[in-house]
Amino acid sequence: MEPAVGAIVLAAGRGTRMRSARAKVLHELGGEPMIARVLRALAPLAPAPLVVVAGHQGDEVAAAARRFAPGGRVEVARQPTQRGTGDAARCGLEAFAPGFAGDVLILCGDLPMIQPAALETFIAGHRRARADLSFISAMLDDAGGYGRVLRDRAGAVVAIVEARDASPAELALGEINTGVYLARAAVLRAALAELRPDNAPGEYYLTDLVAIARRHGLAVWAWRAPDASQFAGINSLKELAAMEAEIRAAVNRRLMEAGVTIVDLATAYIGERVEIGRDSVVGPNVQILGRSKVGEGVRIEGTAYLRDVEIGDGCHLKIGVRAEECRIGPHCEIGPFANLRTGTELEGHNRVGNFVETKQARLGRGTKASHLSYLGDTVIGRETNIGCGVITVNYDGYDKHLTQIGSRCMIGCDTQLVAPVKVGDDVYVASGTTILREVPGGALCVSHHPQKIKPGWTAEWRRRHGGRTEADGSE
Ligand code: UD1
Ligand code: MG
Numbered sequence: 001m002e003p004a005v006g007a008i009v010l011a012a013g014r015g016t017r018m019r020s021a022r023a024k025v026l027h028e029l030g031g032e033p034m035i036a037r038v039l040r041a042l043a044p045l046a047p048a049p050l051v052v053v054a055g056h057q058g059d060e061v062a063a064a065a066r067r068f069a070p071g072g073r074v075e076v077a078r079q080p081t082q083r084g085t086g087d088a089a090r091c092g093l094e095a096f097a098p099g100f101a102g103d104v105l106i107l108c109g110d111l112p113m114i115q116p117a118a119l120e121t122f123i124a125g126h127r128r129a130r131a132d133l134s135f136i137s138a139m140l141d142d143a144g145g146y147g148r149v150l151r152d153r154a155g156a157v158v159a160i161v162e163a164r165d166a167s168p169a170e171l172a173l174g175e176i177n178t179g180v181y182l183a184r185a186a187v188l189r190a191a192l193a194e195l196r197p198d199n200a201p202g203e204y205y206l207t208d209l210v211a212i213a214r215r216h217g218l219a220v221w222a223w224r225a226p227d228a229s230q231f232a233g234i235n236s237l238k239e240l241a242a243m244e245a246e247i248r249a250a251v252n253r254r255l256m257e258a259g260v261t262i263v264d265l266a267t268a269y270i271g272e273r274v275e276i277g278r279d280s281v282v283g284p285n286v287q288i289l290g291r292s293k294v295g296e297g298v299r300i301e302g303t304a305y306l307r308d309v310e311i312g313d314g315c316h317l318k319i320g321v322r323a324e325e326c327r328i329g330p331h332c333e334i335g336p337f338a339n340l341r342t343g344t345e346l347e348g349h350n351r352v353g354n355f356v357e358t359k360q361a362r363l364g365r366g367t368k369a370s371h372l373s374y375l376g377d378t379v380i381g382r383e384t385n386i387g388c389g390v391i392t393v394n395y396d397g398y399d400k401h402l403t404q405i406g407s408r409c410m411i412g413c414d415t416q417l418v419a420p421v422k423v424g425d426d427v428y429v430a431s432g433t434t435i436l437r438e439v440p441g442g443a444l445c446v447s448h449h450p451q452k453i454k455p456g457w458t459a460e461w462r463r464r465h466g467g468r469t470e471a472d473g474s475e
Contacts, residue, residue, distance in 0.1 A: 004102030005123065006185070007047035008092035010206075011035055011065070011109030012055025012079035017235045023057035025109040026064060027240055030247050031271050031289045031307075034234060035061070036068035037112040043070035044116040045123075047105060053092040055079040084203030085179075086195040093188060100185050106206070108179035110234045112243065118230055119180070122223050126182050131221035133187060133213045135160075136180040138228035145235065146176035147207050149222060157220045160207035165199050175224070177207055178231035187218065247272060255282075263302070277313065295330065309340075312348060329365070347382070360400075364407060376400070378417075381407030381425060389414040406441060 015024025025035040035052070042050060052065040054076050062076040077095040079088045089106050096104070105123070107114070118136070126134040137149045147160045148170050160177045161170050183191075191212045195204045213220050225231060234240050251270050252262055259278030262268045269287040276282070276294040283302030288294065292306050295313035300306075304321045311317075312330030323340035329348030334340070338352050343360035346352065350363050353370035361375040364382035369375060371388040377400045378392050384405055392403040393416050403417045406425035413431040417423070424441030433447040462469060 002127070003184075004100070005045055005047050005105055006049050006096055006100060006102055007042055007045070007051065007105040007107065008077075008089060009035065009038055009042075009050075009052045009065075009107050009109050010085055010088045010092070011061050012053045012058070012088050012091070013082055013085075013109075014056040015110070015235070018237055018240075020237070023061050024234070026057065026060060027234075027237075029112050029234075029240065029244055033064050033068070034112045035064055035109050038107060038109055038114060039065065039068045039070065039074075041114045041116050041119065042105075042107075045105070045119060046070070048073075049075050049096060049100075051075045051077050051092045051095045052109070053077050053079050053088045055082050055088070084197065084201075085206035086192060086204035086208060089188070089206050090192045090195075090204075093185065093192065096185060102185065103182055104185050104188055106181040106188075108233060111179060111231060112234060113230045113232055114180070115230050118225055118227070122180065122225075123182060125223050126221060129221040130219065132218035133183040133191070133209060134181065134221040134223065135210070136178040136225050136231065137175050137222040138178055138225045138231050139174050140176055140228055141174065143171070143174055143176045146178075146233070148173045149175040149177055151175075157210060157222045158214060159211040162199065162205060162207060164201070175222075178225065178228075179233055180231070181206070181209070183209075183213075187213070191216075283319075301335075377419065378403040378405065380405040381409070383407055384409040384411065386411050387413035387415065387431065391416045393418045 011025040026033045054061040079091040150158045261281040264284040271289040277296030280298040285303045290308040294311045300317045310327045314331040318335035320337040321335040325342040326344040332350045339357040341359035344358040345362045347365040351368040355372045359376040366383040369386035377394040401419035403419045404422040409427045423439045430446040439445045
């Protein structure tokens with residue numbers, strides 16, 4: 001039987017080179033913290049335990065780890081002071097049961113492009129090679145600040161030397177350490193105990209494991225990954241921005257190959273997990289994030305922020321739509337300038353027009369709210385027309401209450417519905433009505449003050465103000 005695999009993700013560092021107070025692994029790529037991507041790459045391996053080592057901004061890193069770990073199953077180990085990757089690995093290993101006899105995969109938390117298939121190939125190779133300690137290396141034209149892999153004449157790995165401690169000859173080597181390691185727990189435990197901080201910054205380098213293992217005559221194997229780009233480590237905001245651009249370009253390419261028109265590649269910000277159907281058009285300045293799913297033939301004019309939104313076929317989003325955690329059925333017309341908040345569900349063929357805000361609002365097929373409304377905590381039937389300026393008065397200062405409106409209603413302009421309240425089917429509500437009590441189906445509801453007329457009133461009013469009109473100014 002294959003040995004069990006546990007994993008340690010090193011995420012305690014501050015990321016000094018980011019020049020930021022925020023922990024490096026919390027910096028975002030594609031709309032989510034870097035560490036989310038590393039945890040996702042680990043998901044198919046189902047490592048048990050999965051340990052994230054947190055230190056700088058430890059509580060925030062722990063929260064992100066719990067949120068993004070597959071199935072939320074993660075243990076958080078603390079590294080009280082950041083004394084190097086070797087020290088972090090030791091802290092992570094302490095979270096393993098003493099009897100754990102499997103292999104331990106260690107990854108740096110700043111490797112956001114890493115893919116599960118590569119990890120699987122690496123683990124299989126390690127086992128085939130019967131190695132005691134393995135790591136993933138890669139060839140780079142410009143090896144920059146990565147640790148360099150030193151090999152002897154026979155080609156066997158001898159050590160990893162950090163760029164800052166390397167000689168010019170070593171710096172010239174093109175094989176780098178990617179920051180992914182595998183070894184049996186017992187081998188790791190013994191070797192980690194031998195780490196010494198005798199290097200330029202006085203840190204415990206995890207990379208020294210290689211030389212230590214060789215000293216003990218253990219078998220060390222490096223898998224040269226063919227695709228170095230998967231192992232790019234992010235150490236600065238410049239590298240982060242370059243990677244963001246790379247991810248975005250790849251997403252755009254995939255979508256265009258699937259028949260999606262992107263009007264301006266430079267301003268389409270589309271998340272990797274977003275799906276868009278063919279013949280849809282994404283206009284300039286559009287963000288589509290999270291797990292959004294856009295149907296076929298959807299037109300997004302431009303300047304939109306859409307997160308975790310489902311949009312049916314044939315919808316038209318005019319300029320300036322913001323929608324989060326919503327479901328928009330087919331053939332809806334949204335905007336310009338509409339705000340669809342969490343829990344909005346449009347059945348289809350709806351119109352939600354300019355300056356309409358919806359929240360926890362369910363609109364049946366064909367129902368329209370074309371201008372200037374707030375529809376919160378409401379369920380509306382089909383083919384109902386919500387007039388301009390209609391407001392659901394859902395909040396009493398303590399609780400939110402439900403407004404129910406039936407099908408085929410005409411809710412007049414400037415109506416307020418004071419929730420909890422119910423309006424039946426086929427109701428007409430006169431404009432300017434304040435609805436306080438249930439309106440039965442088929443009724444007309446009016447709450448106007450009777451209209452009074454005072455002929456000649458204006459002239460008298462102005463006479464009392466010295467004949468001045470308001471336009472003359474009050475002073
Ligand atoms: C490390 C490797 C280097 C390799 C590179 C690959 C070491 C000494 N060097 O360098 O050989 O080429 O990754 O990207 O390991 N961390 C902690 N606690 C600490 C220090 C770091 O948890 O005390 C974490 C960081 O949060 C980060 C990871 O370890 O996620 C790597 O640290 P980083 O400082 O980025 O190492 P590199 O200089 O990139
Ligand atoms: Mg790094």
